[in-house]
Amino acid sequence: MEEAIKVEQLAKSFTYYTKEVGVMNSLKNLINRKTLTKQAVKDITFSISKGEIVAFLGPNGAGKTTTLKMLSGILHPTGGSLSVLGFKPYERKKEFKKRFAIVMGQKSQLWPDLPAAESILLNRYIYQVEEQTYKRTLDELVELLDVKHVLNVQVRRLSLGERMKMELIAALIHKPELLFLDEPTIGLDVVTQKRVREFLAHYNEHYKTTIILTSHYMKDVEDLCKRTLIINDGRLVFDGSLNQVHGTVNQTKIVKLKFSQSVEAFRLEPYGAVRQTDEFTATLEIAKELINPISRELLGLFPIEDITIEERPIEEVIVSLYNRTQPV
Amino acid sequence: MSIYPKYIRVFKLGVQASMEYRLDFALSLISAFFPIMIQYYIWTAVYGRSGSGQFFGYTYGEMILYTIVAAIVTKIVTTNMDHVIASDIKDGALNKYLVQPANYFGLKLFTMLGQKLFFFTVMLAVLFLVIFYFGNRYAIHIPLENLVCFVAAMALSLILNFLISYTIAAIAFWLSEISYFFEMTGLLVIILSGGVFPIEVFGQTVSSLLNYLPFKYTIYFPSNVINGKLMSSEITEGLLMQIFWIGFMFLVSKLVWRIGFKKYLGLGG
Structure with a gap:
């Protein structure tokens, strides 16, 4: 597969100021401010093939948006090398800009006082899209996202979901090969989130557009992205599919027991980490390779009415990954 | 295309x-009326008390x-673009222009x-x-040619004022x-441009200093074109000065923005 993005030992550091609590310190700061350097991104290396959908996952302040900004040329890296569609993004060449788009969930690129149709038309001129192509693309996108009826409504009066869909149309009107989405589903209701996800999946499949998104919603990532890059504290700590997260990172399973008679909690302790118990139920965390012998033993020893064995919830596994600072 | x-x-x-x-x-039109009223009473009082018919080279009328x-010209040429552009820079709205194959300066100017x-x-x-x-x-x-020159002077001062705002922003x-x-x-x-008083009011030193700055060509100059204070040779000279300052401020803004961008993009500086 041809590479869309190649990043090697990418780094970005910022300088910023701090202030201690109190008026005196404010005065001190007027004269002499403490300058600190923050390493927002530290030596990240990865590559992404054309047509992939990849998610950047990580807690707030992990460096996801900074990475996205470097990939789109908004920020200049302080170290390492990167190549996007064969360009160096920070040179901000016109030919490069015409081939990608970025949508920021929290920042609108539409004119608030005018209907979205006007902003979309402006993008047609900015990206120099032929009229025929423009019409066809617009009709198709409007159809797919089901927003024909609000195309001529002032953007200020649109719901958040409608506005987001308009942002997507404005970003896709020049058929970019590469699409960056920074939290595209933030603040949307569950139904609209699903709609946006389905649209992105369809679009990616149809046009082979490379899509890179950041999100806090696990559902976005699970449904859309075969591959996930987890960033924590500026480092890449995981690169692979979420299923793999279960395979390689997650060494335990959850066993839920339901008893027909009351069972004292301490009797369960030798078999695994007890997460929760009351008289008639218990939840244990048991190492994967011991699941078979232990569950057999439990069935023999306790008055078990029902037993279920589950994977740990994905959110929980991710949280444990967030705490890592070394690659898996 | x-x-x-x-x-x-x-x-x-x-x-x-x-x-x-x-x-x-x-x-905003109505609000412009109030400062005019205040000034009207001040000048009426000033001219009324003294016997002389002229102050700073201006008759009462x-x-x-x-x-x-000047109040109306101020309304026309002030663009409020410094606020808009500064908040674009501050809240990161500039990003969306950076990633598009278009020029921020051009887009803002034409908007x-x-x-x-x-x-x-x-x-x-x-x-x-x-x-x-x-x-x-x-x-x-007021001769008809002054009216024609005035429209031209206004257009130029709008652009000049935009460039000043763009640089300050x-x-x-x-x-x-x-x-x-x-x-x-x-x-x-606005004050330096003569939007409140004619710049002669500031005295000899300040007004001759203002000759070397672009401000007076945004409000003071067009206002005097229309109220018939200037002779046609002075008008021509003024228009040329406007063009000169537009060129000059264009270069200054380019320079300032180049340095600013380096900081914005995190290149240090």
Whole structure:
């Protein structure tokens, strides 16, 4: 597969100021401010093939948006090398800009006082899209996202979901090969989130557009992205599919027991980490390779009415990954 | 396709967006009336107490006319773009322009021109009414060629004023808490431009200093073109100076923005 993005030992550091609590310190700061350097991104290396959908996952302040900004040329890296569609993004060449788009969930690129149709038309001129192509693309996108009826409504009066869909149309009107989405589903209701996800999946499949998104919603990532890059504290700590997260990172399973008679909690302790118990139920965390012998033993020893064995919830596994600072 | 349609497009969008603020515009017209009233009474008192017919080279009628004309010219040429551009820089809205194959300066300039077109036309009509009325009342005669030159001077001063705002707004690259800064610079620029008094009022030293700055070519100069204070050779010279300052400020803004951008992009500096 041809590479869309190649990043090697990418780094970005910022300088910023701090202030201690109190008026005196404010005065001190007027004269002499403490300058600190923050390493927002530290030596990240990865590559992404054309047509992939990849998610950047990580807690707030992990460096996801900074990475996205470097990939789109908004920020200049302080170290390492990167190549996007064969360009160096920070040179901000016109030919490069015409081939990608970025949508920021929290920042609108539409004119608030005018209907979205006007902003979309402006993008047609900015990206120099032929009229025929423009019409066809617009009709198709409007159809797919089901927003024909609000195309001529002032953007200020649109719901958040409608506005987001308009942002997507404005970003896709020049058929970019590469699409960056920074939290595209933030603040949307569950139904609209699903709609946006389905649209992105369809679009990616149809046009082979490379899509890179950041999100806090696990559902976005699970449904859309075969591959996930987890960033924590500026480092890449995981690169692979979420299923793999279960395979390689997650060494335990959850066993839920339901008893027909009351069972004292301490009797369960030798078999695994007890997460929760009351008289008639218990939840244990048991190492994967011991699941078979232990569950057999439990069935023999306790008055078990029902037993279920589950994977740990994905959110929980991710949280444990967030705490890592070394690659898996 | 040529590269110009996009600028024509934002120009049109600017016109449309400005129409959304009709009421705001009407209110701003009314609000311009109050400072004019204050000045009217001040100047009436000043001219009334002293026996001499002239102050700073202006007769009573010329002074009142200047006050009104300058207030209207100020309304036309002040763009408020410094606020808009500074907040674009501050809250990161500049990003969306950075990733598009378009030029931020060009887009903002043409948006501003579009937004101003409607007001420009209305205000010009108001202004001609004022001139017509006062011209008769105070027996000030304004030649037709002055009216033509005035429209040209206004267009140039709008662009010059935009360039000044655009340059000042770049300060947002370095300072982040700056809303009062723009209150201050905005007012200062208007005063220095002659938007409140004719600049002769500041005395010999200051007004000769202002000759070496671009400000007076945004309000003072066009106001004096229309109220008939300037001779045609002075008007020609003024127009040329406007063009010179537009060129000069264009280069200054380019330079300042280049340095600012380096900081914005995190290149240090």
